[in-house]
Amino acid sequence: MRKWASLEESVIRAFFLTCGILAVLVLVGIFATLLSTAVPAFKEIHLSEFLLKKNWDPTSPEKAEYGILSMIVSTLMVTGGALLLAVPIGIGVAAYLSDVAHWRVREIVKPIVEILAGIPSVVVGFLGIVLFGPAIAKIFHIGNGLNAVNGSVLLAIMSLPTIISISEDALNAVPQAYGEASLALGASRWQTLFRVKVPAALSGIIAACMLGMGRAIGETMTVLMATGNARAFPHGFLSSVRTMTANVAIELGEVPYDTTHYYALFAIGLVLFVMTFIVNLVADVILRKYQEREQ
Amino acid sequence: MKQARRKKIAQFLGFFLLRAGLTLVLAILLLFLYDIGRKGGGTISWEFLSQAPRKGMTEGGIFPAIFGTFLVTLITAILAVPLGMCAAIYLNEYATQGRLTRLIRLSIRNLSGVPSIVYGLFGVILFVNIMRFGTSVLSAGLTLGLMTLPWTITASEEALKTVPNSYREGALALGATKWQSIRTNVLPYAVPGMLTGTVLGLARAAGETAPILFTGAAFFLPYLPKSLGDQFMALPYHLYIMATQHHQIEQVRPIAYGTALVLIVLVLGMNMTAVVIRYRLRRKRR
Numbered sequence: 001m002r003k004w005a006s007l008e009e010s011v012i013r014a015f016f017l018t019c020g021i022l023a024v025l026v027l028v029g030i031f032a033t034l035l036s037t038a039v040p041a042f043k044e045i046h047l048s049e050f051l052l053k054k055n056w057d058p059t060s061p062e063k064a065e066y067g068i069l070s071m072i073v074s075t076l077m078v079t080g081g082a083l084l085l086a087v088p089i090g091i092g093v094a095a096y097l098s099d100v101a102h103w104r105v106r107e108i109v110k111p112i113v114e115i116l117a118g119i120p121s122v123v124v125g126f127l128g129i130v131l132f133g134p135a136i137a138k139i140f141h142i143g144n145g146l147n148a149v150n151g152s153v154l155l156a157i158m159s160l161p162t163i164i165s166i167s168e169d170a171l172n173a174v175p176q177a178y179g180e181a182s183l184a185l186g187a188s189r190w191q192t193l194f195r196v197k198v199p200a201a202l203s204g205i206i207a208a209c210m211l212g213m214g215r216a217i218g219e220t221m222t223v224l225m226a227t228g229n230a231r232a233f234p235h236g237f238l239s240s241v242r243t244m245t246a247n248v249a250i251e252l253g254e255v256p257y258d259t260t261h262y263y264a265l266f267a268i269g270l271v272l273f274v275m276t277f278i279v280n281l282v283a284d285v286i287l288r289k290y291q292e293r294e295q
Numbered sequence: 296m297k298q299a300r301r302k303k304i305a306q307f308l309g310f311f312l313l314r315a316g317l318t319l320v321l322a323i324l325l326l327f328l329y330d331i332g333r334k335g336g337g338t339i340s341w342e343f344l345s346q347a348p349r350k351g352m353t354e355g356g357i358f359p360a361i362f363g364t365f366l367v368t369l370i371t372a373i374l375a376v377p378l379g380m381c382a383a384i385y386l387n388e389y390a391t392q393g394r395l396t397r398l399i400r401l402s403i404r405n406l407s408g409v410p411s412i413v414y415g416l417f418g419v420i421l422f423v424n425i426m427r428f429g430t431s432v433l434s435a436g437l438t439l440g441l442m443t444l445p446w447t448i449t450a451s452e453e454a455l456k457t458v459p460n461s462y463r464e465g466a467l468a469l470g471a472t473k474w475q476s477i478r479t480n481v482l483p484y485a486v487p488g489m490l491t492g493t494v495l496g497l498a499r500a501a502g503e504t505a506p507i508l509f510t511g512a513a514f515f516l517p518y519l520p521k522s523l524g525d526q527f528m529a530l531p532y533h534l535y536i537m538a539t540q541h542h543q544i545e546q547v548r549p550i551a552y553g554t555a556l557v558l559i560v561l562v563l564g565m566n567m568t569a570v571v572i573r574y575r576l577r578r579k580r581r
Contacts, residue, residue, distance in 0.1 A: 005472055006472075008472075008474070009472050009473055009474055012474045013385075013389055013473075013474075015381070016381050016382070016384050016385035016388075016389055017385050017389065019378050019381035019382040019384075019385060020381075020382045020385040020386055020390070020399045021395075021399065022378060022382065022444075023382060023399055023402045023403045023406060023444065023445065023448065024398055024399055024402040026402075026406060026441055026444065027402040027405055027406050027409075028402075029417070029421070030409060030413065030414075030417045033416075033417055033420045033421060034413070034416060034417070037416075037420055088316075089316045089319065089320065092312065092313045092316040092317075093313070093316050093317045093320055095313060096310075096313035096314065096316065096317050097317075100310055100313060100314075101317075109317065109321070111570065112321060112324060113320070114566070114570075115324065115563060115566070116320070116323075116324050118498060118499070118502075118562055118563055118566045119327065119502075119559065119562070119563075120499075120502025120503065120504070120531055120558060120559070120562055121411075121502070121503075121504065121505075122502070122504045122531040122532075122534050122535050122558075123327075123331070123502070123534065123555050123558060123559055124327075125535075125538070126534060126538045126551065126555055127327055127330065127331075129538055129539070130330075130538075130548070130552075131326070131330060157323055160320060164320075188302045188303070188305070188306045189306060190302075190305055190306035190309040190310065191302070191305075191306075193309075194309070211408070214408045215408075217410070218408075218409070218410025218411065218412070218413070219410070220410065220411060220412040220504075220505040221504045221505055221531075221535065224535075224539075225535065225538060225539055245410060245412050245505070248412055248416070249412060249505060249508060252416075252419070252508070252509050253508065253509060265416075266416060269412070269413050269416040272410055272412070272413055273409065273410070273413050276408055276409065276410055276413075277405060277408070277409075279408075280404070280405055280408035281405065284401070284404055284405070
């Protein structure tokens with residue numbers, strides 16, 4: 001009787017454990033499938049050519065070219081531009097919510113920020129076409145507004161909720177004594193906020209920005225719709241760019257199976273995976289360290 | 296004196312800037328909702344919601360896309376909700392501090408940061424090619440399900456954490472086994488919270504486009520999917536096509552706006568339902 005019960009218990013435990021381990025398997029599985037599908041591409045392409053050449057022209061009748069440097073630069077440009085906008089605004093809003101705002105304002109604003117996070121990326125991309133595109137074209141006197149600036153603005157909007165909510169958590173975790181000591185020494189609330197509290201929460205804020213960056217690097221639909229997708233090497237923020245994500249989205253649907261081009265697209269996916277993995281891992285390590293220190 | 300005044304002015308300007316930042320964020324959100332609400336609202340009619348596209352998608356409605364999104368989200372839920380709950384039960388109830396637990400948690404956190412298009416690539420290989428489900432609503436649903444999994448695990452664990460330890464200990468003290476204590480004393484209190492958390496994850500999945508691009512979403516289908524092996528139309532993909540791929544882009548703009556409105560109402564509606572239920576649960580518990 002006893003024995004059966006304990007057997008049943010261990011079977012149930014094993015079942016739940018399997019579900020937990022599934023998460024590990026999915027992560028390893030993603031990496032393994034990307035890697036194994038990307039490897040055949042490098043029978044024909046040199047790794048250095050792949051990462052360092054600017055030209056991507058896999059369907060050229062004379063000589064197919066597989067350089068993704070333009071796409072990497074485009075991705076970094078759009079992401080960088082997004083962070084340039086989103087980091088100061090995000091930290092500012094987080095600081096305001098955690099320190100200045102009345103609690104009622106906070107109770108109202110927090111769900112609203114969550115709503116912003118809930119808007120599907122394809123809708124944001126659509127608004128990039130119909131709202132921001134024409135506006136950018138008018139401001140900079142250019143033919144159309146589908147370019148890196150547009151993508152940066154949209155990605156900034158999309159990464160703001162992440163940056164705001166995690167930065168605010170970090171600011172709220174700063175011990176009250178820090179702020180009180182600063183005020184007692186005669187500092188103003190503003191000085192206390194930006195010279196004491198923000199520096200004290202800095203590691204959490206950096207992690208927040210990195211998580212926002214990870215989202216921006218991997219975002220597909222928004223940039224696909226709003227940046228114009230020209231293959232050429234970008235010459236500035238007003239030129240049309242094609243990010244790695246957008247290139248995969250554009251070409252995977254048309255590429256014949258079992259060709260170098262097909263495998264090369266998975267290689268781009270692998271580069272994306274590795275980039276976001278590193279960014280997220282670093283953010284994760286910072287956040288863990290920070291929480292351990294708190295305890 | 297002078298210094299004190301400068302300090303005051305700096306603070307005034309600083310707080311003003313912060314307030315301006317917050318106003319900007321709120322204004323952008325309002326602008327989004329207003330623009331889509333105003334221009335999409337005119338398109339919405341019973342016909343738009345209940346009929347299929349006609350005349351090369353320049354007329355008619357979006358019913359197949361609504362149906363497809365509903366169907367694919369259902370498959371997503373069937374995969375991600377139970378698995379997410381079970382994984383969360385392991386992590387919160389069974390797991391001990393150790394290397395394996397750390398590895399599982401690390402994987403979950405990193406999975407939630409994997410780009411959605413990468414999930415799409417994974418789905419193409421695993422579900423479309425290896426498992427031979429083809430480009431179908433099943434492949435797309437399973438791909439979205441894997442993407443949603445880390446969110447449902449995290450949300451379910453949050454719900455389990457809110458159950459006081461005394462509930463577990465009470466059952467164990469009466470001689471119940473671990474599973475009996477979880478089943479009778481933990482889950483009844485945690486399941487509503489787990490469900491609301493997972494609805495938030497499903498709402499995000501319903502609005503995703505990149506993972507379904509190559510795993511089953513179709514440009515246009517004159518019929519509804521008859522089986523899980525068929526392709527399907529989906530709201531987010533339909534919006535993408537109407538906004539960028541259609542050959543008469545200006546003419547179909549109202550349809551694109553209407554689709555965007557329906558999609559936003561669907562996703563935010565799911566969000567708000569979850570938030571309202573969560574709020575009620577919290578009040579009831581007090």
